[in-house]
Amino acid sequence: MGRLEKQLDPQSGPVARLAVDLRELRRLAGAPTYREMSRAAGYSPSALSAAASGAGLPSVGVLTGYVRACGGDVEAWCRRRAEVALVVTAPVAAVTTVTAVAPMVALTSAAAVTEPATAAEVSEPVATPRVRSRKLSFSRRAAGLVAAAVVGSLATVMPMAIWGAPSCMTSDHGRPVPAASCHQLSAH
Secondary structure (H helix, E strand, O other): OOOOOOOOOHHHOHHHHHHHHHHHHHHHOOOOOHHHHHHHHOOOHHHHHHHOOOOOOOOHHHHHHHHHHHOOOHHHHHHHHHHHHHHHHOOHHHOOOEEEEOOOOOOOOOOOOOOOOOEEEEOOOOOOOOOOOHHHHHHHHHHHHHHHHHHHHHHHHHHHHHHOOOHHHEOOOOOEOOHHHHHHHHHO
């Protein structure tokens, strides 16, 4: 038997409501383990567990695999995820009502899992923190590498401009000497 999942408050926001309903879908499907589900879903047990944790909005692929492994209506759950994504990514000031999907309706048979019910309004907007994308840190790293390359080049070129090129790089007439000749000159 696996660990017990942390309790979620479905009223805490649309992502938590989605996670609670995913857990209910799993329970109605006979409570398969995440390891069993991973074989059918094509995703790791930890990715499937994270989808139902409420910590964040699951990707479309993971959600699809989760729902398929539980025998649910994939299209209905993808629409539901899209609705939640719109609410979560909308600016908080612009949100007047938050759309969340009501709890799932009862099963019509033991083997079939029904789709979630239609959307219902929640009275308060949900403020979700924006997560910075990795593009910012990548661009900063790229800028740092470019700056290092420029400084390294200047550190090499500036002394040559100020004090002149090393003697092995020029002939007696001030013209550049091929690299092979440079080694021959320094050997003497």
